[in-house]
Amino acid sequence: MIERFLAGRRRGELLVAELQALEDSVERVDTLPGRQTVVPHGKVVDTSMLLVDGFMARYMDGLEGERQLVALHVPGDFVDLHAFPLRKLDHDVGTMTPCTVAVFKHSVIEALIMQFPNLGKQLWFSTLLDAAMHREWIFRLGRLGAAGRVAHLLAETERRLRMVGMSDGKSFALPLQQSDIASACGITAVHANRVLRDLRERGIVQVSSGTVKVGDLKALHREAEFDEQYLYPSDGTK
Amino acid sequence: MIERFLAGRRRGELLVAELQALEDSVERVDTLPGRQTVVPHGKVVDTSMLLVDGFMARYMDGLEGERQLVALHVPGDFVDLHAFPLRKLDHDVGTMTPCTVAVFKHSVIEALIMQFPNLGKQLWFSTLLDAAMHREWIFRLGRLGAAGRVAHLLAETERRLRMVGMSDGKSFALPLQQSDIASACGITAVHANRVLRDLRERGIVQVSSGTVKVGDLKALHREAEFDEQYLYPSDGTK
DNA sequence: CGACAACTTGAAGAACCTCAACCCTTGTGG
DNA sequence: CCACAAGGGTTGAGGTTCTTCAAGTTGTCG
Numbered sequence A, B: 001m002i003e004r005f006l007a008g009r010r011r012g013e014l015l016v017a018e019l020q021a022l023e024d025s026v027e028r029v030d031t032l033p034g035r036q037t038v039v040p041h042g043k044v045v046d047t048s049m050l051l052v053d054g055f056m057a058r059y060m061d062g063l064e065g066e067r068q069l070v071a072l073h074v075p076g077d078f079v080d081l082h083a084f085p086l087r088k089l090d091h092d093v094g095t096m097t098p099c100t101v102a103v104f105k106h107s108v109i110e111a112l113i114m115q116f117p118n119l120g121k122q123l124w125f126s127t128l129l130d131a132a133m134h135r136e137w138i139f140r141l142g143r144l145g146a147a148g149r150v151a152h153l154l155a156e157t158e159r160r161l162r163m164v165g166m167s168d169g170k171s172f173a174l175p176l177q178q179s180d181i182a183s184a185c186g187i188t189a190v191h192a193n194r195v196l197r198d199l200r201e202r203g204i205v206q207v208s209s210g211t212v213k214v215g216d217l218k219a220l221h222r223e224a225e226f227d228e229q230y231l232y233p234s235d236g237t238k
Numbered sequence C: 001c002g003a004c005a006a007c008t009t010g011a012a013g014a015a016c017c018t019c020a021a022c023c024c025t026t027g028t029g030g
Numbered sequence D: 001c002c003a004c005a006a007g008g009g010t011t012g013a014g015g016t017t018c019t020t021c022a023a024g025t026t027g028t029c030g
Helices: A016-024 A106-115 A117-143 A146-163 A179-185 A189-201 A217-224 B016-024 B106-114 B117-145 B144-162 B178-185 B189-201 B216-223
Strands: A028-032 A038-039 A047-053 A056-061 A067-073 A090-096 A099-105 A171-173 A205-208 A213-214 B028-032 B038-040 B045-052 B056-061 B067-073 B092-095 B099-105 B171-172 B205-208 B211-214
Touching: A016 A106, A028 A038, A047 A090, A056 A179, A056 B056, A056 B117, A067 A179, A067 B099, A067 B117, A106 B028, A106 B117, A117 A146, A117 A179, A117 B056, A117 B067, A117 B117, A146 A171, A146 A179, A146 A189, A146 A213, A146 A217, A171 B106, A171 B171, A179 A189, A189 A205, B016 B028, B016 B117, B045 B106, B067 B117, B067 B178, B067 B189, B099 B106, B106 B117, B144 B171, B144 B178, B144 B189, B144 B205, B144 B211, B178 B189
Parallel strands: none
Antiparallel strands: A028 A099, A038 A090, A047 A099, A056 A067, A056 A090, A171 A213, A205 A213, B028 B099, B038 B092, B045 B099, B056 B067, B056 B092, B171 B211, B205 B211
């Protein structure tokens, strides 16, 4: 069940024994309904979740309720691992679709790390990868126009799903509404709609009813100023 | 020299022995000229730097050279600690002013962590705090207008400088040009200028020649939708 | 004093938002 | 099987925010 644990997130090797120990440490497996907040910000938590199936997101709301997504999570991601050292979150975590998650108690993770220092390093890696994605989002929001932002979100998501075998580069499932895409890109839902129409008419991507069909991946990357090396460099870090 | 190490970043206690061990592990102390890139993205590095004095920043450049700051660093910050596990950076690190940095070899950090597991956890904490700031920047760029973004940057910086004794809440040194503020806020330098004038005319903050005079901190926080609890919650995590 | 960089201001246009309508699909109850 | 309600998607018109371009002004350092 956790086979693909960190599949898109590993750096260096994870020993069979370590993976097994992790699997044995699962406190319980939960099924969560879609579209609801699972961990509210500020709440002290003593568990963290590995997303096994479904899509989740992390977000912050402004004073008038305008929502900004700060991360999108795909299967294989640890959703709130940083809550382990920090104990409480500065943002909300919620489901976009019905989800299956493996729950780990922080006390058990602590013991695991003592026993397998390398595993602790892998977990740290995972949070650093999240930080790298955060930086890419900052760049996206700060320097790209609406079309570039949407293209970037799609390109990044395609890349990550490909790492866990959920995209073949031609099409993939993305169960987000246009208003979710807008929330991630810092634009309004109306404008997201216009941008998506534009990308469709230009033959770059076709986004509809939870499915993304990629017409021209190169053009998508160009539109997004997306670097192929980002997240998964082919050399050096192994 | 490293007394204020992690002063604004600590969670839990750092033992005297641990702090001493860290101090003893400094490979060398460098003085860097202002306004230059110190670590270019993609370069494999085997050291990390603790900023002792001066201001540094991390940034990414777009295709046409438009720069987006992704983080601003103040004394006490580890500037590129995440390069320790990742080995190379996805962005550039540079100085805003002449700086003094303490340099640590990754191999030495590795040994340190083995000897003092708690120190490893503290270092992990530090990178998680960076990630929390990244998220705040995402929110800032995604959901605030130009005035709110600038106000947020100033509020956040004031908060962080206060933690290391470099601000009294009334005024503080911020050796940034208007174009730097613009780079951090995803706006043009021209617009940054207009926004600063507006904030000045409304008596909120006065930014000039490297100094920020805070006229009305409450109003600044309101403008920025800034949460006082952010970064340094007063309960729970200690 | 002269040169250069940062800062400042104005005017025109592009990008995005707001508001308001309408369409289309899906599910539900009669 | 149809009627209708509800939510998401789509489109238009007009306004606001921010950018771009261009021209000063100020400040600093040789």
